[in-house]
Amino acid sequence: MTKPKTAHVDLDATRGRLDVLGLGYASELLEGLLNEAVKDNHAPHVFLDRVLAAEQSRREERRIATSLKLSGLPQDMTLGNFDFGFQPGIDKSRIETLATCAWIRAHETLLFQGPPGIGKTHLAVALGVKAVANGFSVAFYRLEDLLHAMKQDAEVPPRRLKGKKYLKTSLLITDEVGFQTLSRQEASLFFRLVSYRYQRGSMIITTNKSVKDWPEVMAGDEVMTTALLDRLLHRCHVFNIKGRSYRLRDLERALKH
Ligand SMILES: Nc1ncnc2c1ncn2[C@@H]1O[C@H](COP(=O)(O)OP(=O)(O)OP(=O)(O)O)[C@@H](O)[C@H]1O
Numbered sequence: 001m002t003k004p005k006t007a008h009v010d011l012d013a014t015r016g017r018l019d020v021l022g023l024g025y026a027s028e029l030l031e032g033l034l035n036e037a038v039k040d041n042h043a044p045h046v047f048l049d050r051v052l053a054a055e056q057s058r059r060e061e062r063r064i065a066t067s068l069k070l071s072g073l074p075q076d077m078t079l080g081n082f083d084f085g086f087q088p089g090i091d092k093s094r095i096e097t098l099a100t101c102a103w104i105r106a107h108e109t110l111l112f113q114g115p116p117g118i119g120k121t122h123l124a125v126a127l128g129v130k131a132v133a134n135g136f137s138v139a140f141y142r143l144e145d146l147l148h149a150m151k152q153d154a155e156v157p158p159r160r161l162k163g164k165k166y167l168k169t170s171l172l173i174t175d176e177v178g179f180q181t182l183s184r185q186e187a188s189l190f191f192r193l194v195s196y197r198y199q200r201g202s203m204i205i206t207t208n209k210s211v212k213d214w215p216e217v218m219a220g221d222e223v224m225t226t227a228l229l230d231r232l233l234h235r236c237h238v239f240n241i242k243g244r245s246y247r248l249r250d251l252e253r254a255l256k257h
């Protein structure tokens with residue numbers, strides 16, 4: 001009786017080579033893929049391609065997971081779970097165009113402005129997640145945390161400062177501008193940040209304040225705020241959102257009955 005055809009190769013040696021070459025996932029999956037290839041009679045190049053594709057997709061998954069962790073982006077806010085039907089004031093196709101990340105390549109800026117609960121943070125985070133998937137480095141901060149980090153770095157020499165996340169990432173998301181009035185020192189730190197990133201990297205800013213009220217937020221410094229907005233709004237995608245609070249939708253529903 002003839003034995004069923006199996007792959008008579010020294011898998012340990014092959015795995016060893018893959019490991020030495022840094023192809024750890026391929027090494028791990030080799031046996032399963034080989035058995036599948038023998039069973040389904042795959043051509044050699046199909047088998048080779050499957051091994052490489054497995055390595056590539058696992059690496060990509062790991063890269064995305066690591067970048068998301070490093071970015072500080074909150075979880076569970078994606079374009080997939082954003083209900084555009086609830087917020088007709090937001091043009092879905094405009095957001096979808098931004099999700100291609102061409103604006104990040106062009107070092108442009110994005111401003112989400114509007115009242116509480118309308119999805120500013122959600123959309124900013126969702127576009128951040130898209131940016132990570134497209135290979136960009138991203139940092140997410142609430143303005144308060146960003147100011148805290150910048151104050152702590154006040155003594156760091158400029159050469160080393162360049163390595164800080166808020167300066168070097170391709171996309172910096174600053175959430176909640178306008179919630180608090182900044183001190184002169186804070187406003188000046190924020191101005192320096194915007195100046196540094198201007199035409200070097202992208203930014204998303206969310207704010208509950210119309211830009212005409214920004215001087216008040218920036219320690220009453222009209223001159224500095226004008227210079228800041230000039231940089232920020234040059235090549236900026238502005239979303240001035242008017243709508244209902246998603247947080248209050250259950251309450252609205254309850255009140256209707
Ligand atoms: N259209 C939407 N579809 C699904 N979830 C939404 C939508 N809009 C808002 N949410 C959810 O509602 C909550 C509030 O939204 P978000 O935090 O984005 O509001 P915001 O505009 O940033 O408000 P604030 O100015 O108070 O920070 C979040 O949990 C968010 O995921």
Ligand SMILES: [Mg+2]
Nearest residue numbers: 120121176206
């Ligand atoms: Mg918010």
